Amino acid sequence: MAGAAITATGLTKWFGEGDARTLAVAGVSFEANFGEMLFLVGPSGSGKTTLLSMISGVLRPNEGRVVVAGLDVWSLDDNQRADFRLHKVGFVFQDYHLFPRLTTTENVAIPLILRRHAWSEAMAQARGELDVVGLASRAEIAPGKLSGGEQQRVAIARALITRPEILIFDEPTASLDGDTGKRIMSFVVEHVLNEHRCILIVSHDERIFSFADRVMRMEDGHVVATERGAHA
Amino acid sequence: MRGLLRIAYKLLTNERGKFIALLMGIAFAVFLMVMMRAVFSGILRQSAATVTNTGAKMWVMDPAVNNVLTSIPVPDYVLDAVRSTPGVRSAVPLYSGAGLVRLSDGTYQPATLIGLDDTTLLGRPKLVEGHIEDLFADDAVIVVRDGEYPKLNSPGIGTTFELNDRRAVVVGIAETPASGLFGLPTLYTTFNRATSYIPSPRFTISYVLVEPTGPAAVPGIQRAIADLGYLALTEKQFSDRIADFYKYKTGVGTNILIMMVISFVVGLSISAQTFYTFVLEHLERFGALKAIGAHSRDLVFMIVFQVGVSSFAGYGLGVGLCSLLIMIAKARLPSYVSIITFGNLLFALAATIVIAVVSSYLGIRRVLRIEPFEIFRA
Ligand SMILES: Nc1ncnc2c1ncn2[C@@H]1O[C@H](COP(=O)(O)OP(=O)(O)OP(=O)(O)O)[C@@H](O)[C@H]1O
Ligand SMILES: [Mg+2]
Numbered sequence: 227m228a229g230a231a232i233t234a235t236g237l238t239k240w241f242g243e244g245d246a247r248t249l250a251v252a253g254v255s256f257e258a259n260f261g262e263m264l265f266l267v268g269p270s271g272s273g274k275t276t277l278l279s280m281i282s283g284v285l286r287p288n289e290g291r292v293v294v295a296g297l298d299v300w301s302l303d304d305n306q307r308a309d310f311r312l313h314k315v316g317f318v319f320q321d322y323h324l325f326p327r328l329t330t331t332e333n334v335a336i337p338l339i340l341r342r343h344a345w346s347e348a349m350a351q352a353r354g355e356l357d358v359v360g361l362a363s364r365a366e367i368a369p370g371k372l373s374g375g376e377q378q379r380v381a382i383a384r385a386l387i388t389r390p391e392i393l394i395f396d397e398p399t400a401s402l403d404g405d406t407g408k409r410i411m412s413f414v415v416e417h418v419l420n421e422h423r424c425i426l427i428v429s430h431d432e433r434i435f436s437f438a439d440r441v442m443r444m445e446d447g448h449v450v451a452t453e454r455g456a457h458a
Numbered sequence: 459m460r461g462l463l464r465i466a467y468k469l470l471t472n473e474r475g476k477f478i479a480l481l482m483g484i485a486f487a488v489f490l491m492v493m494m495r496a497v498f499s500g501i502l503r504q505s506a507a508t509v510t511n512t513g514a515k516m517w518v519m520d521p522a523v524n525n526v527l528t529s530i531p532v533p534d535y536v537l538d539a540v541r542s543t544p545g546v547r548s549a550v551p552l553y554s555g556a557g558l559v560r561l562s563d564g565t566y567q568p569a570t571l572i573g574l575d576d577t578t579l580l581g582r583p584k585l586v587e588g589h590i591e592d593l594f595a596d597d598a599v600i601v602v603r604d605g606e607y608p609k610l611n612s613p614g615i616g617t618t619f620e621l622n623d624r625r626a627v628v629v630g631i632a633e634t635p636a637s638g639l640f641g642l643p644t645l646y647t648t649f650n651r652a653t654s655y656i657p658s659p660r661f662t663i664s665y666v667l668v669e670p671t672g673p674a675a676v677p678g679i680q681r682a683i684a685d686l687g688y689l690a691l692t693e694k695q696f697s698d699r700i701a702d703f704y705k706y707k708t709g710v711g712t713n714i715l716i717m718m719v720i721s722f723v724v725g726l727s728i729s730a731q732t733f734y735t736f737v738l739e740h741l742e743r744f745g746a747l748k749a750i751g752a753h754s755r756d757l758v759f760m761i762v763f764q765v766g767v768s769s770f771a772g773y774g775l776g777v778g779l780c781s782l783l784i785m786i787a788k789a790r791l792p793s794y795v796s797i798i799t800f801g802n803l804l805f806a807l808a809a810t811i812v813i814a815v816v817s818s819y820l821g822i823r824r825v826l827r828i829e830p831f832e833i834f835r836a
Contacts, residue, residue, distance in 0.1 A: 275834050284749055285831040305753055312751025319833060323746040327472035328465070339461040340752050348461060396834055 231392060231424030232258040232281060236290035239276050250276040252447035253290065258440075260391070261421040263414075265435060265455065266428045268444035274428045275396060277444070281426070282315050282394050283307045295391045312340055316385030320397040322377050324369040324384075330356060331365045334383045341388070355383040358417065375406040382410075386418060393418065395427045404433055411437045466760035469740060470767060476739075477768065480732045484772025484813060485779060487725015488806050491718050492780045495802040498714040500795035504639035505704050506697040508554060508572065511634040512581035514667035516679065517696045518549075521689040524703040529554050531661035536688055540666050543682045545675025550575035551663040553652040557645065559610060560620040567609050570644045571621070573652025580667055583646060588615050588630030593648060600630040602644040604637035605791065621645070622655045637795070722809050729772070730817040733765060737821040741828060749830035761821045769814035773807060 239251040251273040258264045266274045279285035281292050283299045292299050295314045302310060311317075316337075324333045335352035339345070356365050359379040361372075369377055378398065385393060398414075399407030411434045419425055427438070435441055438455030471477050503510070508526040509517070518540055520530035540549040553573030560566055574581055574593075582590060583602060592598055599621065601613055613619070617628045626645070638644065647655075653662040668690065670676055676692060683690035691699060705711035737744070744757055780798065787794045 279831045279834050282749075284834065285829075308748075308751050308753045310751075311749065315751075317749060319746065319749075323742065323833060325469065325743055325746075328468055332465070332468070335461075336465065336747070337750055339465055340747070340750065340756060343461070345461045345464060 230257050230293075231260045231262070232256075232292065232294050232426070234277075234281060234290065234292045237277065237280050237287050237292060238289035239273075239280060239285065239287050249447050251280070251287075254444075254447075254449050255290075256442060256449060256452070258424050258426065260424050261419070262439045263419055263425040263427065263437065263455075265438040265441045266426065266444060267430065267435070267441055268450075270430075272444040273447040274444055276447075278394055278396060278426065278428055282317065282392070283311050312337060313388065314391050316388060316390035316393045318378070318381045318385050318393070318395045318398060320400060322369075322381040324377060324380055326368060326370045328368075329366050330361065330369055330372070330380050333369055333380060334387055336384060337388045351387060352383070355387045356380070358386070359383045359413070374402050375410065378402060378406075378410055379413075382414070382418070391423055393423060393425045395425070395429075397429055397431075398427060399429065399431045399434055407431060407434055462756055462760060463763050466763045467767065469743065469760075470736075470764045473736070473739075476732065476736050480729060480736065480768045481772045481775060483728030483732050484725060484769055484810060485775035486728065487721055487813065488773050488776025488810060489779045490721030490725070491806045491809055492777055492798060492802055493783070493796070494714050494717045494721065495805065496780065496784060496796040496798045498711070499797040499799050499802065501639060501710065502701040502704060503636055503797055504795055506700045507634070507636035507638045508570075509693060509697050509700065510636045511583060512552065512572075512667065514552075514581055514693060515670055516668035516676065516690055516692055518666040518668060518683055518688055518690045519664075519696075521687070523689070524707070525700050526554060529664035532663045532666060532688065533661045534663060536686060537663060537666050539686055540668060540679075540683065540690075543679055545671050545678045545682075546668055547671045548578070548669045550578050550580045550667050551649050552581060552665040552667050553649050553662060554664040555652070555656060556642070557621050557655060559626075559643075559645075560623075561611055562617075562619060563611070568642055569610070569621075570638060570640075570642045571652055571655065572644065572646050573649040574646060575667070576648045576650050579648070580669075583632035583634045585630045585632050588628075590630065592629035593646070595627075595629060597625045597627050597651075598629040598647065599626045600632050600646040601628050602632050602634050602637070602646070604634065604644070605794070606637065606641055606643040609641075610643050624655055626655075722813075725809070726813045726816060729769075729813050730820055733768070733817040734820050734824070736764075737761070737824055741824070742833065744825045745828045745830050745833040748828060749833050754826055757825050758822050761825060762818050765814045765818040765821065769810050769817075773810045777803065777806070 235255050237251055237254045240247050240249045242248060254277055268274055280287045281294060286300060297310055299310060331349055331352045334355050335348040338348035338351060353365050356362055359382055361376060361379055364372060364376065369380055399410060415437055436456040441453045441455050442449055443451040520532060523530055537549060537551055540546060555571050557569050557571035558566055559569050593600060601610060613628045615628055619626055670679055680690045784796045
């Protein structure tokens, strides 16, 4: 099902007012399709995280609009937007944001718990998801006891458990060594990416650009170039 | 919903140190508040000990009386007037005053002296040793075995001492439901003998004890006595009057109230502060939940639940601690009196709920202000 997963038009965000005002994202427009893995690259402070946040419904743009999976994200009310995030979007945060006091399984089950699934059903499904990312044997362990790569996979399992149409990774490999980063990315390409899903990845890591379908380069809040990735 | 609360519970209790601090804050506040009032209830009960122990249905007294010990003598004609009041089945005099005991070793000990009507002995205590008829023998007194009993060197039957420079001999040992507030041992004797022990004032009757024909007769008696210029109170009214005296006319009540307010404020600040710190430390987690798609009301439920669990566990702990302490104190100190009343528990519960509401309000306000965007930029 190739088609527009994300349509952004003139997305603009600034912080502060007057002299202190910084323009973080300056009128960015682009389209991303289902079945596509899109990389967002650029120097620090170029606006990548800000852009990602506006697309995923966590940061309101000052101008412009974005339609994701058929929903005009910023015309929804707060509850609808929370549901949009819960049902359509999966997040893998840069430092994972796992709950250290919950077990790995409980961490993965959280989106289902928020969707009011029964506890035992959520746990069973979470264990299944952990199996997919190859961590079945670590199900009852606290995430703090896992290696960085393993934590990353737990975060991926948590993002995947709701079968989101849009998957967002912020610096997925920044804190991993080169080999682990590559292994994670191969896993994503083989098992996570499909024609019903669009994956958006923010990264500084040149070593993984080869996995991209397209690479969008940002500088000072503008998209300065869009290149076809090696994977396309 | 249950899953969400389960997550909230795990987040709360897995952080063991924080959770214990939170529990302790609330338990401590509850403990202090309940304890203060229990002590005060104990004081009030002790202050009305003579009324409780005598067990008369109605008491007639001078209108200026507000505490049993400082009775104001009533003229003899009042006794006759009360006896002829409609609705009065019987009326007897009671002497209540202080006596000075000189023990065999030569030391002095003040005591409460109660003189019971010579014919009826109305208001007599329960004897655990001796026979009540012996009270009619020469110089006979009965000693109450309570927390103050050792102050008379724990006399047995046959012990003699001097009471206001006259010989007294112990003919019985009694026990009473309540002991007095002032740390004085209590002696019982007959009305006539009691009045012979004291330097003779004009009037010797402290109170007239009244047995009405029935509850319906009480208001009529009270009106008739009021016309005489005296005050007739039921047992309950008299106890309440004494309690009110200590509550409102002495510094005791005010001080207890101040202590309770302080306990409440301390408990409130410890708990609200601890919980707010808990929320701040979990801000990132709440933010992540929000980013993943938790609704605001989900977060509110979680916080209210967390505060609720800590508050009620803390309340139980505080009340338990208080009961335990009172039990231990009672086992060790015979004259120790503290009473946990239902009103006391209810008041502490209300205070706990206020603490919980304030704590969760602060937490909720902070959590609702989290920008999940901050999570991305971490
Ligand atoms: N809450 C904020 N208040 C003020 N300025 C902000 C805020 N968030 C972001 N900015 C600014 O907006 C610009 C873009 O920030 P953003 O985090 O999107 O960059 P980035 O491309 O993700 O950088 P990095 O690669 O370092 O993560 C920066 O100049 C940043 O300082
Ligand atoms: Mg960034």
